[in-house]
Amino acid sequence: MTKALLPLRLGVNIDHVATIRNARGGRHPDPVRAARLAAAAGADGITAHLREDRRHISDDDISRLAREIDLPLNLEMAATDEMLAIALAHHPHACCLVPEKREEKTTEGGLDVAASHRVLAPFIRALREARIRVSLFVDPEEVQLAVAKALGADIVELHTGAYCEVEGAARAGELARLVKAAEVAERLGLECHAGHGLAFDTVKPVAAIATIVELNIGHFLVGEAIFTGLDASIRRMRALMDEARGEAGIAA
Ligand SMILES: CC(=O)[C@@H](O)[C@H](O)COP(=O)(O)O
Numbered sequence: 001m002t003k004a005l006l007p008l009r010l011g012v013n014i015d016h017v018a019t020i021r022n023a024r025g026g027r028h029p030d031p032v033r034a035a036r037l038a039a040a041a042g043a044d045g046i047t048a049h050l051r052e053d054r055r056h057i058s059d060d061d062i063s064r065l066a067r068e069i070d071l072p073l074n075l076e077m078a079a080t081d082e083m084l085a086i087a088l089a090h091h092p093h094a095c096c097l098v099p100e101k102r103e104e105k106t107t108e109g110g111l112d113v114a115a116s117h118r119v120l121a122p123f124i125r126a127l128r129e130a131r132i133r134v135s136l137f138v139d140p141e142e143v144q145l146a147v148a149k150a151l152g153a154d155i156v157e158l159h160t161g162a163y164c165e166v167e168g169a170a171r172a173g174e175l176a177r178l179v180k181a182a183e184v185a186e187r188l189g190l191e192c193h194a195g196h197g198l199a200f201d202t203v204k205p206v207a208a209i210a211t212i213v214e215l216n217i218g219h220f221l222v223g224e225a226i227f228t229g230l231d232a233s234i235r236r237m238r239a240l241m242d243e244a245r246g247e248a249g250i251a252a
C-alpha cells in the first residue's frame with residue numbers, strides 16, 4: 001500500500017534578485033515582484049535573508065514583503081538586537097536564525113547552537129513570546145538538534161550546502177547525515193526544513209526524506225531564471241520535489 005507522506009512546501013528565497021538590483025542601485029529587478037511571481041508559480045512561502053551588511057535584501061524589501069505578499073514570510077537573520085527589533089516590527093510567519101560572517105560569500109555552515117546557546121536563548125524567547133515561529137539553521141548534527149529542542153526552537157533547517165558541494169560517495173555520505181538528522185528532528189518533535197545550494201540535480205534525494213516538510217531554495221532558481229524565466233524555474237523545481245515525494249511514498 002502507498003504511504004502518504006507529509007506535504008513538502010517550497011519556500012522561494014528571493015535574496016539574489018536583490019543582489020542583481022544592488023549591482024546597479026535603483027529598483028530593478030524588484031524582489032517583491034519576484035515574490036509575487038513565485039506565489040503564482042506555486043511557492044508556499046517566501047524566504048529573505050536581511051544580512052547585517054545589507055548586501056542584498058534591504059529593510060524596505062522586508063517591509064514591503066511583509067505588507068504586500070500574501071504568503072508566509074520566513075525572515076532569515078543573525079541573532080542581534082537590531083534584527084530582533086526588525087522582526088518584532090514586521091512580525092513574519094517565522095524567523096530563521098543563521099550565522100553570519102562579514103567576509104563570507106554565502107552562509108558557510110550552520111549555527112553552532114551547542115556552543116552559543118546562552119547567546120541564542122533570549123532571542124528565541126523574545127521571538128516565541130511574539131508568536132513568531134523560530135527556526136535554527138544548523139548542520140545535520142545530532143547535538144545541534146538536541147540543543148535546539150532544549151532552547152525551545154520550533155523548527156530546525158538543515159544546511160544542505162555540504163551535500164550539494166560534493167559528488168559521488170561523498171555526496172551519499174552527506175545525504176546519509178541529512179537523513180539521520182531528519183529522523184532525530186522527528187524524534188525530538190522539531191519541524192524539519194532544509195536548504196542551501198539546492199539545484200535541479202540535487203533536490204530529489206532531499207525532497208524524498210519523509211520527515212522534511214519544507215525546502216528553502218533561492219540562488220539556483222534566480223540563476224536559472226536568466227535562461228528560462230523565474231516562473232519556469234520555480235515550476236520545474238516544484239515538479240521535481242513532487243516527483244521525489246511521490247516516488248518516496250510508493251517506496252515506503
Ligand atoms: C541562510 C541561507 O542559506 C540563505 O540566506 C542563503 O545563504 C542566501 O543568502 P546568502 O547567499 O547571502 O548566503
Ligand SMILES: NCC(=O)COP(=O)(O)O
Pocket residue numbers: 013047157194195196197198216217218219220
Ligand atoms: N536557507 C536556505 C535558503 O534560503 C536558500 O539558499 P540558496 O538556495 O540561496 O543557497
